[in-house]
Amino acid sequence: xxxxxxxxxxLICVLAFCxxxxxSGGEGAEPEGLPWKDFGYRIVNFxxxxxxxxxxxxAKAVAFxxxxxxxxxxxxxxLDVRKAEAEKRLKDVESGIRNLEQEKAAILAEAKTQGEAIxxxxxxxxxxxxxxxxAQAVTSAENEARAAxxxxxxxxxxQVIAQATKIVREKLTDQDHERLVDEYxxxxxxx
Numbered sequence: 676x677x678x679x680x681x682x683x684x685x686l687i688c689v690l691a692f693c694x695x696x697x698x699s700g701g702e703g704a705e706p707e708g709l710p711w712k713d714f715g716y717r718i719v720n721f722x723x724x725x726x727x728x729x730x731x732x733x734a735k736a737v738a739f740x741x742x743x744x745x746x747x748x749x750x751x752x753x754l755d756v757r758k759a760e761a762e763k764r765l766k767d768v769e770s771g772i773r774n775l776e777q778e779k780a781a782i783l784a785e786a787k788t789q790g791e792a793i794x795x796x797x798x799x800x801x802x803x804x805x806x807x808x809x810a811q812a813v814t815s816a817e818n819e820a821r822a823a824x825x826x827x828x829x830x831x832x833x834q835v836i837a838q839a840t841k842i843v844r845e846k847l848t849d850q851d852h853e854r855l856v857d858e859y860x861x862x863x864x865x866x
Contacts, residue, residue, distance in 0.1 A: 678737060682725060690718065 693714075847855075 678729070678733060682729060686725065689721065
């Protein structure tokens with residue numbers, strides 16, 4: 676109904692402008708009257724053209740322009756939503772900028788606290804490592820002293836044996852030697 680009304684109004688406007696253009700004629704034109712027959716054919720031709728246009732392309736044109744209107748409305752709503760989101764993000768960023776100094780101070784305080792904790796842990800670990808090294812040095816020194824003592828004792832024992840052998844060789848005669856061998860053999864045989 677709306678389309679039909681618009682079509683009729685458009686047709687009336689076209690006819691009015693055609694009549695006005697024809698009436699203006701030219702200065703040298705001789706008025707012969709209005710060629711009503713030719714004008715009627717033109718109007719019928721225009722009406723047929725409008726009817727065919729409406730019949731075959733009317734629904735598509737209405738759908739196109741109606742869909743276009745819907746799409747534009749949807750785009751505008753989408754833009755409003757995006758604008759609201761952008762304003763919200765802008766407010767968040769502005770509040771973040773305002774709180775930047777406080778966040779900076781909090782981060783520095785936290786870093787300082789962590790630094791102190793790391794410093795204490797490093798010092799404590801160094802003390803433990805020093806104690807372990809000290810204990811290891813004491814153990815190592817004791818082991819070296821024991822080894823040196825055992826080595827000296829072995830050397831002394833070797834010297835004592837060498838001296839005892841020397842003394843026994845000097846004082847032991849062949850008869851004493853035979854007697855000692857006999858005594859040893861009798862002990863071995865009896866046992």
